[in-house]
Amino acid sequence: MVGDSGQKHPASVATLVLGLFNNVRGVHSMKLKTIGAALALSAFAAAPALAQDPVKIGFISTLSGPAGYLGSQILDGFKLALEDGKLGGVPVEIVAEDDGFKPANGRQIADKMLYDEDIKLFTGIVFSNIAGATVPDILDADAIYVSPNAAPSVFAGEGCNENYFVVAWQNDSLHESAGQNANNLGYKRAFVLAPNYQAGKDAITGFKRMFEGEIVGEIYTQLGQTDFAAEMAQIREADPDMVFQFEPGGMGIAFMRQYQQAGLLGEIPMVVSEPSIDGVILDALGDAAIGVHGSSHWVPDFDNEANKAFMEKWEATYDQPVTFYASQGYDTALLIASALEATGGDISDMDAFRAAMRKADFDSVRGDFEFGPNQHPIQDWYSLEVVAGEDGKPMLKTKEVILEDHGDAYSDQCKM
């Protein structure tokens, strides 16, 4: 064996290593935690007459890796809406698992939750590519999926489903607001970048749908890419009026930092949609982010009762910066709570539960909220700018409404 291993076969080593790494991120996905069960038990002890099994909510999300904070924020926001382990007075149990940013994992977890744990209500997915692989299985099993984030166009038009609700937005509309914002700011020549996956394509489509100027450069980066030097050089060469980039999570942090290091920040303005300038990215960038233009359906400084309550609870509970992901998790929980309350926690009668969900009878942290015909939100979009806050740290400041009661471009293709 010793003499044998002295003979190296590069080709076979390459195959071995590449094959293995195809699955490397999937393996360390693991069950995170099951919360709420203990609380539900104490409820059982206190009020035996009203005793009922907790409603299990399958929470599949990206909780590790560079984009791990996205899922954690949604989960943290979701948990904030729980009162004594209950949503709408009904005990719930959140079964959270990490998909490790791998579509195959999401699907596997969903199957396990559907068939082994008999879960009928799902939420949590951050990324559209994971939603694309996971959601159809959930819907086929006649379970309900409430999206706190990803909303690819494929599920918004002809592919819509009565069991599929989206609390966040439809992917395109997230970026349509950025396109409109760029028009309002008077930019004529835009350079656009997004990762090469469904939500990235939706982003560029959405931006272009509204943007009236010229696209001078369009790049699809790799999903998970962290070094953007080559892209920076191309942006500089194209010399646009503005850059629109959709790089969620860790990719966005790397992008913004390298944009700054390349000396482009301050030279070429950036107009982005919310995922490229969320609270965590802002925290990581510091002063460098001041002056970036954004657009969003929710900004931490919103002046409504529901949002004030949410922000107060957030600051009292967590010491990390809040992002819109958390607000979406919170709204998702409120929506589920409203439907559980209306049905008394009985999700076996799907028709009644869906009808209760459709009403969207909850106070959203973003103010007005209702569902369109494809069960995606109709809501207002705001422009915002990164400014220096009172404590000197950069913060997101709401400027004005740019799109009012805005739905999405696919809802009229939806036949339910």
Add this chain to the structure above:
Amino acid sequence: MTLFLEQLLNGLQLGVMLFLMAAGLTLIFGIMGVINLAHGSIYMVGAYVGSWVFLETGSYFLGIPAAIAAAAATGVLIEFFVIRRLYERDHLDQVLATFALILLFNQGVSMVFGLQPLFVATPELLSGSVELLPGLIYPVYRIAIIVSGLAVAVGLYGLINHTRLGMLVRAGSTNREMVRALGVPIGLLYTLVFGLGALLAGFAGFMAGPILAVQVGMGEQILITTFVVVVIGGVGSIRGAFFASLLVGVVDTMLRSYLPGFFREIMVGPEADTLAAGLSSMGIYLLMAIVLLIRPKGLFAASH
């Protein structure tokens, strides 16, 4: 032209980073015949410890010794407790054991530092950008990476070709059995080589910190490309690793920057972008396949 030069620099910078990783990996593989998948974890450990020291003390230059010391120590410990038991075993056993190490390190690091990435700024001295040629503005930090990477390459060249240790290393990568038969304490040599490789990986990880995010799993991203470099360069050859690193770095960067434009010339619509993005991410693997077809042992294989 400036764009081309800038992309060339970008390719060079990526290549230099890959070289720091590949140098260690190719030595470990070439001399000990061990496939060390945990090399990426050492890179991560270097990045985390160095960045942590940098964040705590505010001094980037204190971070460097911290990163390389932590990485070298981790490397020596891994060699002593795990790899040493694997020399006589099959490649598959080595892959399994070092893969397990990846999982342990990823989980361990996330327990110590949390799931949130660490963010470090570029040090004051190396921040900003300079105009190298009229119109060619380049970040100072990336220039610093290129310069220090090339310096390490020169240092390694000296070490491998002009010292007694280097002679043993070269001998070991060519004929390990003979080196042992001649009475060289091969165990010590193995530990030293492993530590040296780990040290370089830790240095690379720390330098990558201010550009990329320091995060769990950062090692796997670069490790795959590093293996491609090792295979193209020829297993066990530092010289091969050097040229293959630069080749892979430049080819990868150039494909990413010029392929979409090329496809848009000959095709219309979004298919051009999809095809270009797909092909450019495949590029280095195609390169590897072509090299293996022509030179099955890589470009600069250590002779047997």
